[in-house]
Amino acid sequence: MSLTTIVAFLLVDLLLVITPGADWAYAIAAGLRGRSVLPAVIGLVAGYAGYTVLAVAGLVVIVASSAGLLTGLTITGAAYLLWLGFGVLTRPATVGAAEDLADSPGRVILRGAGTSGLNPKGLLLYVSLFPQFIDASAGWPVAAQTALFGVLHMALCGVVYLVVGVLARIVLAAKPQAARVVSRVSGAMMIAIGGFLLVERLAG
Template structure:
């Protein structure tokens, strides 16, 4: 795998990561509701670490070859997004200016983030459709599993950099503006709910 292939994948991957979606919505909501941005991002990256391990082990191709299993995973992820989005809309509480933020266990924030990225249809698309296009199968210096792991780690690094930036900027810029923060939190919740509902409807018809 040469540097040109890695750079091409990096550009495509950054484009996908920078498109707002469920991951963005979660890290923004976590930051504005007084939760640890690092734990939220760590959870999201952890979910993609699981994707990377499964892809390197060849299980991603197994899922790709089973439409029923792929549909079940997508529906499960969509349902989880609907539930999480509704929870955020129902309780969009953010700290008032000067008020100490409410805390939530870092483990719970981490696990929730891992569930979101682990079941995120955009993540499934990346690992099942996009990443395989950058693998060199003939006369490659590295075996395919090692290439898959390398591209997966590159994706995780992109996610960590982008999502940490988004979460910190959201907290810094909106932390002293409770009304704006509440509006952004509601928007994030609506985005998660909307993405999940769209995917559920897509598989219902």
């Protein structure tokens, strides 16, 4: 596999990762609620680690090609985002509030893994983006190329979401009212994305 191919993948993938979505909303909300955004980012990356394992095993294509499985994943993911967004919307965070620090890192990680791992858009990214950069004549096994792209994607997600969460915390640290507004917006984004996924799948 050529360096040009890897760089091209990174550029395209970065454009997708820096596009705000459910992951961004969770990173922002976690940055406002917790002492550290790191557990949330670890959780988000863990969700994509699951997709990477499935992709290397060839199961991602099977799931994506099965209407029943994809519908089930979409409905589950949409319901999870609606539940998570409703919680954030009704309990908007302020930086360092005592009740917001109560969540254990383990619970924050699990929520993050659920946010990215139950998002069918993540599955479709692996199905639609990765094959465009896999070169069967490169001398690398397809599974190895898929694993490399998965690791690169997880690394980009980790860096971008960490920056997003930390910046949200730093910028809003002295502005509790603004922090509540941003927290509510994050919750509304989760609800909107979950609702869109649900309507899109059921309408299809």
